[in-house]
Amino acid sequence: MIRRLTAALAAPLLVLLLSPPAQARAAESYVALGDSAAAGPLIPNQVLPDLGCLRSDRNYPRLTAQAIGAASFRDVTCSGAKTRDMYERQNTELGSVAPQLDALRPDTTLVTVHIGANDVGLTGFIEDCLNLLPPPVGDACNDDYRTPDGQDSWRVKTDALRPTLVRLAGDIRARSPQARIFMVGYATYARPDGCYPRVPIIRQDANYIRATLQYFNQMLAEQAAAAGIGFIDLQTPSVGHDPCASSGTRWIEPYVPASPAAPFHPNALGMRNFATIVTSAVNAAR
Known part of the structure; x- marks a missing residue:
């Protein structure tokens, strides 16, 4: 009786052991959409074929x-991209590139979209x-931005960008109905009170920039929720890694970069940490 019971239990166990892991069965078909915050301008190595997009490997x-x-994996992120460049060809200094949504396929299973900052400048x-x-x-700039x-x-x-982002999420879903879609927010570009003169933005303007980015990221999170897609927060985990931080600690370079990167854009360390954050969010939602 014990031998028969052991054999009965061993058979399904053998099937489980021989079955491929769930993650292997569900390997992702991933498309990355977005602007320079995702592309990585000037971070080595800049890659072809769309060299004008300043996209890093x-x-x-x-x-x-x-x-x-x-x-x-298809990475069509491109520096300077706006939401219109999801639908239209984008002109770069080295030629035009195809609309980013053209990279989507019916079998795409994962999409990240990092867009919007260039729409509002x-x-x-x-x-x-x-x-x-x-x-x-010198005078503060925050007073210059009043209607x-x-x-x-x-x-x-x-x-004004809110309905555009909801429509974009719907258009991504229409092209890739199987995909899990994540909107990615922007990192911390200014700390409270700034760090003048290390980064030459005076206190009130640093606080204004910080509040403006916080409002923008909150808008992205709200529109992601309205569209029924995921949101990945880069602002919170990047606190303390802003352009005021020392080289080797900061994820965003200041106006005069010390690491290969565009001014006020992520450096290689930032990209590694953003990848950890994005990977964790993607895996958690699997």
């Missing part, structure tokens, strides 16, 4: 694809607030 999408063992906004001379010689009726122009632009 060490950006977080590629490192995430390696970490999850993606069966296929956030990178240019940060650079506009550089101030080589403190007050009273005639007294509203904050960056928040007005941010709110």
